Amino acid sequence: MMAIPQGTVAGRIAAIWRYPVKSMLGEELNASEVTDRGLLGDRAYALVDRETGKVASAKNPRRWPNMFDIRAAYVEPPLDARSLPVVRITLPDGTKLTTDQADIEQRLSAMVGRAVRLARSTVEGATSEGYWPDHDWLSQRDEVFEFPLAPGTFFDGAMVHLITTAALDRLQTLAPESRFGVPRFRPNFMIEPTNGASGFIENDWIGHTLVLGDVQLRVDRPCPRCVMTTLNQGNLPKDPAVLRTAVQENSGNVGIYATVIRSGRVQRGDGVELF
Numbered sequence: 001m002m003a004i005p006q007g008t009v010a011g012r013i014a015a016i017w018r019y020p021v022k023s024m025l026g027e028e029l030n031a032s033e034v035t036d037r038g039l040l041g042d043r044a045y046a047l048v049d050r051e052t053g054k055v056a057s058a059k060n061p062r063r064w065p066n067m068f069d070i071r072a073a074y075v076e077p078p079l080d081a082r083s084l085p086v087v088r089i090t091l092p093d094g095t096k097l098t099t100d101q102a103d104i105e106q107r108l109s110a111m112v113g114r115a116v117r118l119a120r121s122t123v124e125g126a127t128s129e130g131y132w133p134d135h136d137w138l139s140q141r142d143e144v145f146e147f148p149l150a151p152g153t154f155f156d157g158a159m160v161h162l163i164t165t166a167a168l169d170r171l172q173t174l175a176p177e178s179r180f181g182v183p184r185f186r187p188n189f190m191i192e193p194t195n196g197a198s199g200f201i202e203n204d205w206i207g208h209t210l211v212l213g214d215v216q217l218r219v220d221r222p223c224p225r226c227v228m229t230t231l232n233q234g235n236l237p238k239d240p241a242v243l244r245t246a247v248q249e250n251s252g253n254v255g256i257y258a259t260v261i262r263s264g265r266v267q268r269g270d271g272v273e274l275f
Contacts, residue, residue, distance in 0.1 A: 001109060006259075007273055007274075007275060008067055008273065008275075009155070009194060009195065009219050009271060009273055010191065010193060010194075010195070010197075010201075010205070010272045010273065010274040011164070011191045011193040011194045011195070011197075011204050011271075012141060012190055012192055012194055012269055012270065012271050012272060013190070013191060013192075013193050013213075013266060013267070013269060013270045013272060014165060014190045014192035014268070015028060015182060015189070015190040015266055015268065016028065016030070016031070016032055016039070016065075016186075016188065016189060016190075016192065016194050016203075016204045016266065016267075016268055017029065017182070017186070017187060017188055017190075018031040018032060018041055018042045018188070019042055019043055019186065020041055020042070020044055020045060020072040020073060020074055020087045021043075021044075021045040021046065021047070021070075021072040021087060021089065022045065022046035022047070022055065022056070022057065022154040023046070023047075023056060023057050023058040023059075023064065023067040023068075024068075024070045024071060024072040024089070024099075024170050025065055025068060025070065025071040025072065025183065025233060025234070026072065026073070026186070027071075027072070027073040027203065028072075029267065029268075030267060030268050031191070031218060031266065031267035031268065032105045032262070032265070032266060032267075033078075033264075033265055034160075034215045034260060034263055034264060034265070034266055035263050036138065036159070036260050036263060037153060037159050037260075038155070038159035038160050038188065038260065039160075039172045039188055040079075040081060040158075041074060041084055043077035043153065043154040043155055044053075044084055044087070044154075044187065045054050045087060045099060045118055045119065045120055045154070045241065046118075046119050046122070046154040047108060047112065047114075047116040047117070047118060047119070048117050048118075049063075049114055050114075050115040050116060050117060051055070051114070051115065052169045054127055054128055054129055054146075055119075055122065055127070055128040055149060055154060055190065056077055056114075056116060056124075057105040057128040057129060057130065057156075058228050058231065059128065059129065059130035059131065059156075059227065059228055059268075060129040060130050060131045060144065061131065061227060061228075062131050062144070063114070063129065064114075064125075065111060065133075066092075066111070066113075066152055068231055068233035069091070069092040069233075070089060070090065070091060070092070070148070070244050071089070071090045071112065072087050072088070072089050072090075073087065073088055073090075074087055074088070075087070075098070076088070080229040085100045086098045086099055086100050089104075089108070091111055092100070092239055099118060102206055104118055105117050105118050105136070114121070114182060119150070119154075120181070122149060122152065122154055124151050124152060124222065125148070125151075125234060126148070126149045126154075127147065127148050127149065128146070128147060128149060128156070129144055129145065129153070129210045130144070130145050130146075130147060130226055131143070131144050131274070132145065132226075132238065133159060133229065134192040135240060135243075135244065137244050137247055137248065138247065144194070157223065157257050158220060158221075158257030158258060158259065158260065159185045159189050159191070159258075159260055160257070160258040160259070160260060161186070161188075161189075161223055161256070161257055161258075162188065162189045162190075162191055162202065162210075162217075162249070162255060162256050162258060163182070163185050163187040163190055163191070163202070163223075163254060163255035163256075164190070164191045164192070164193060164202050164220075164255075165191070165192045165252055166191070166193050166197055166198050166199060166200070166201045166202075167189060167200050167201070167250075167255065168180045168182070168185075169269060170198065170199045170200060170232050170249075171242075171246065171249070171254070172247055174245050174249055174254070175241050175244075175245040176244070177241070178239050178242050178245065179236055179239070180242060181236045183233055183234065183236065184228075184229045184230075184233070184236060184242060185225070185229060185254055185255060186228070187255055189212065189266075191223055191272050194271075198268050200250050200254075202219075202222075202255060202256045203222065203253070203256075204258060205219045205274060206209070206220070206221060206222065206256060207219065207254045208274055208275060209261065209274070209275040210258065210272055210273070210274055210275075211272070211273040211274075211275065212244070212266050212267055212270055212271075212272050213258070213264060213266035213267060213270040214262070214263075214264025214266070215262060215264040215265070215266050216260075216262035216264075217259065217260060217261065218258060218259045218261050219256050219258045220255075220256075220257050220258060220259055220265070221257050222251075222253035222255070222256055222257070223252050223253060223254060223255040223256055224253055225243055225245065225246045225247075225252055225253065225254050226243070229246070229254075230242050230243050231244045232247075232265050235241055270271050
């Protein structure tokens with residue numbers, strides 16, 4: 001890891017994303033409050049399989065093939081984690097549902113093809129499933145795996161996930177026929193370096209502190225990628241080369257996971273300092 005001078009200006013916030021329902025498409029924001037559990041309202045809801053009790057995840061497209069066909073957004077900006085506003089869920093045909101309507105679970109079950117309940121919170125020990133596709137460049141092939149969620153939440157690995165435009169640009173250079181759109185990676189923050197840095201620069205941020213607006217984050221570890229990055233969503237086609245490039249060029253990692261040290265408010269354009 002390279003030595004980084006204290007107070008280095010690493011870049012600016014180019015985009016902010018929140019995902020009100022786990023594994024559904026989310027919403028891009030101009031600003032947000034950040035709590036000790038990440039962006040206010042992020043992953044507040046999830047679908048839970050009534051048969052298995054596991055939390056639905058697009059990491060296992062064999063069981064949940066159409067999660068990325070559904071979009072979720074708050075009807076108004078959240079102000080308090082204890083009383084979040086209603087979430088509007090938009091189905092592929094344009095039908096709009098809300099999380100407070102009486103038949104929401106019946107409608108969502110019909111959409112995903114499995115009996116589900118819409119959960120607002122989870123218990124300790126909740127689990128979900130993922131799937132490794134059958135590609136010879138993966139160390140695990142054609143395997144379903146189970147993983148625990150962060151205690152008391154619907155987060156897979158950490159409360160905050162960041163990615164840089166430098167990393168996406170590097171991937172695009174390595175695989176010019178692919179499209180490395182931001183939604184494939186589902187970050188909370190996309191950081192644009194302002195010092196001309198290029199490549200997988202966030203690898204060198206691990207173990208350091210980031211200051212974004214009023215918020216302070218501790219960068220804990222890289223973000224390992226999975227089959228989710230290869231799935232079609234919106235105008236992005238299915239493309240195994242997206243994951244293959246990350247595996248071959250950066251040990252399967254793209255982006256970083258972080259823990260909130262100090263809560264506060266962030267907005268697009270805020271500077272990002274590295275300590």
